[in-house]
Amino acid sequence: MGVDMENVTTKKTSKWKKLWNQIYKSRYSYYLMAPYLIIFGNFTVLSVIMSIFFSFTNFNLLEFPKFVGFDNYVRLFLEDDIFIIAIKNTIILAVITGPISFIIAFVIAWLINELPRRWRWFMTLIFYAPSISGNAYLLWKLIFSSDMYGYANSFLLKNGFITEPVTWLQDTRYVLWIIIIVQFWLSLGVAFLAFIAGLQNMDQQLYEAGAIDGVRNRWQELWYITLPQMKPQLMFGAVMQITSSFGIAAVSSEIAGYPSVDYAGHTIVLHLLDYGGIRFEMGYASAIATILFMIMLSSNIIVQKLLRRVGT
Amino acid sequence: MKSISMRQFLNDYKVKRRIKRRKRLNRSTAGNIIILFFLLLFGLFSAYPLIYIIANAFKPLHELFIFPPKLFPQDPTFKNFSDLLTLMGSTWVPMSRYVFNTVFITLVGTAGHVLFASMCAYPLAKHRFPGKTLIFTLIIYSLMFSGAVTSTPVFMIMSWLKLIDTPYSIIIPAFAYPLGLYLMKQFMESIPNSLIEAAKIDGANEFRIYWSVIMPLAKPAWLTLIILLFQSLWSANGSGYIFSEQLKTLSYALGQIVSGGIARAGAAAAVSVVMLIVPVTIFILSQSQIIDTMSHSGLK
Structure with a gap:
């Protein structure tokens, strides 16, 4: 039993490690993409999420948004x-x-x-x-x-x-x-x-x-x-x-x-x-x-x- | 990297891209006539307003208001353009200020967009890394809705960053225009991998490959991004983000002149000509490269 658990955790950690290794290996790709993705992430992805979130609130930019449901x-x-x-x-x-x-x-x-x-x-x-x-x-x-x-x-x-x-x-x-x-x-x-x-x-x-x-x-x-x-x-x-x-x-x-x-x-x-x-x-x-x-x-x-x- | 063989390779590659065309098969004269007829009909609809606006810019004021209106000026004059210059001096905010604002927004926005989009497109087109599919899927989905959807949150973010009422509230979101990245990435996929590998063997790092191998070859794509972003920023109104009069754009000023009524009709036509001549000229100069880029635009 104990051996099994150990196996599973090592498998898991090795999986994460593998992913981390891949990410580290391609770090230059991420550096190149970073400027665009930061702006895109803020002004497109985050903006859409914010739109959906604030659509359930009453918000006028000055006061704290109030949740109003539908x-x-x-x-x-x-x-x-x-x-x-x-x-x-x-x-x-x-x-x-x-x-x-x-x-x-x-x-x-x-x-x-x-x-x-x-x-x-x-x-x-x-x-x-x-x-x-x-x-x-x-x-x-x-x-x-x-x-x-x-x-x-x-x-x-x-x-x-x-x-x-x-x-x-x-x-x-x-x-x-x-x-x-x-x-x-x-x-x-x-x-x-x-x-x-x-x-x-x-x-x-x-x-x-x-x-x-x-x-x-x-x-x-x-x-x-x-x-x-x-x-x-x-x-x-x-x-x-x-x-x-x-x-x-x-x-x-x-x-x-x-x-x-x-x-x-x-x-x-x-x-x-x-x-x-x-x-x-x-x-x-x-x-x-x-x-x-x-x-x-x-x-x-x-x-x-x-x-x-x-x-x- | 500057070895002769590399240069040879690049040249061969460029030549191969120009596909030689052969004579068309199965073309009837009757069909040709029908096609010419429809093209002329649609072409007239498309070109007539543009010709009209250019003609108007050269008409003296009394000719703008004759009945029935004539297309071509009887007595062409440059007075409308010189009026524009006087108008520039006499308004509260000089016209040159609006021109400067628009030129600043357009140049900085376009340059930043071309740089950032191409930097992001290169890994997406040529590298394998975790998260690649997710990023590209998000880009594709973001082609499916217009900027209006995000205008409210963008306003909020801009006001939190204290960038409202500065040109940057228009410039920064323009950097990450999704269509530009999409076209750039599709184009870069057609660049042969062997070039990148050759550069790697020569000891170039990723930034070096991006700058000295990919960017020169992606010239058609960045010309396309330039025209797309240039025209949208050039005509950006910006009145939702910019409130100080001295920071407003040319497009906004044009709107004011046009609504100024009869006395300004000539000057309004002159501004419109100024507004349209710049993007159209850029398009004329770069058309074949743009078409080259667009041939990779297909959604698979």
């Missing part, structure tokens, strides 16, 4: 009508802009790849430029401005579609759609570049083999060879587009105003910024952040699972 969540879903509007708008925006921008990014990347090589860089620039142009999307405010100098109004007036200027950004019927248009304009970002890159680095021998095996046109080539080969890039692109489509905030507040007319352009992130950045109700803001985190993470994981299943 009160914040109850208040969000049962008493806060504006939050319900924000959730509704966010889901509409995400369901429309997420999948469509993903498909558009791929389609345009594919169209560009069909061009002769020397044109490609220019077309890539044209499509990628909006997403890196900083605040250039403020221009859409001029396009949809309410007087007749606005581009949309003057175009419609001149061609006789309307007789007086439309107040685009003050009308609850249009606000969400305008945000969607602007979001599309901005949506060809990292995912788009990943698709361009994936298409350009495709193994050309596959296409030659396909041609021998009876692929007759570019559409068949796209369906049978390109898409299955692009799967890793497509999965990465999906993550990028989903995350950004749930996170729409600045576009809405800059274009439609903050708050927008009847909260027509209000999103979860804007609601979060309202409570976290203006009212300093940190507990309540954390509850909003936790819900947003759950929504983003679960939709990403579900889409990843679905995409992984396609074509296998």
Whole structure:
């Protein structure tokens, strides 16, 4: 018995010792990673944990946080009508802009790849430029401005579609759609570049083999060879587009105003910024952040699972 | 490490990466026409607002408000840009101050991010050590939610560190932007192990390998990180973390000018052009390297 115990403990210590040896051996790896991981650990990992923790408290940064259980969540879903509007708008925006921008990014990347090589860089620039142009999307405010100098109004007036200027950004019927248009304009970002890159680095021998095996046109080539080969890039692109489509905030507040007319352009992130950045109700803001985190993470994981299943 | 054979090896490796393309098979003229049509249509939607904003920056004030609006200026002028300079002198906080703040945030944030992310990416891509899978899994999951989720705790941490109302409240979180590390790590995996082993035989330690073998080869990846972070910091508003007027960013000032109404419309267009020209130029200069990096971006 005693011998057995001794054996077990030596096994255990040797296991820990082995791990420690491994850690010691790779200490230079840890030194190299340390600066990044300390910051990442604080501002991403710890921040998410803090968000979840403080969502069960009442906290205004000055007084000690008070534990309130699920009160914040109850208040969000049962008493806060504006939050319900924000959730509704966010889901509409995400369901429309997420999948469509993903498909558009791929389609345009594919169209560009069909061009002769020397044109490609220019077309890539044209499509990628909006997403890196900083605040250039403020221009859409001029396009949809309410007087007749606005581009949309003057175009419609001149061609006789309307007789007086439309107040685009003050009308609850249009606000969400305008945000969607602007979001599309901005949506060809990292995912788009990943698709361009994936298409350009495709193994050309596959296409030659396909041609021998009876692929007759570019559409068949796209369906049978390109898409299955692009799967890793497509999965990465999906993550990028989903995350950004749930996170729409600045576009809405800059274009439609903050708050927008009847909260027509209000999103979860804007609601979060309202409570976290203006009212300093940190507990309540954390509850909003936790819900947003759950929504983003679960939709990403579900889409990843679905995409992984396609074509296998 | 500076032996000739090593240099030869590097060159061969670089040449091999440029894949020669052969002529396309199975392409019909009708298909080409359809493709060109759609590209022009989408391209117009994408480019038109940018052309419009650049054109506006060169229009005199009376031309900005004619009905119907014209795309190209009839009587181009640089007055909007010179107005911007006068505006810089006359406002309470000089415009140059906003420019300095944004340049400071962008340069320090981007440089730190490229350095830290590449230092972290090298072991993740090339070493084996306990905890590697856990770290990389956390990075992947952090791609799946946006920075807004952590904005409240980040504010708390920053206020505990007494960094609120300093540019560092924007710069430090930017150092650990997860997408940058992810792309860097994916790219570094394509660097052949033989190079690292050769350097080890030559007696280089890990830091030396990182700096003299990995970093030069990872140039496409750091150019990508530069453009990604540069554009997000360049347009960072920062109004949630920075409250003193003299520390606010150019993007914030632009917002103020734009909401300044008709009298400032020309100057607003001029600032927008300034804001967009810098990241777009960087992208033009580094496009092929960025595409090279993105080809390793796939999620497996």
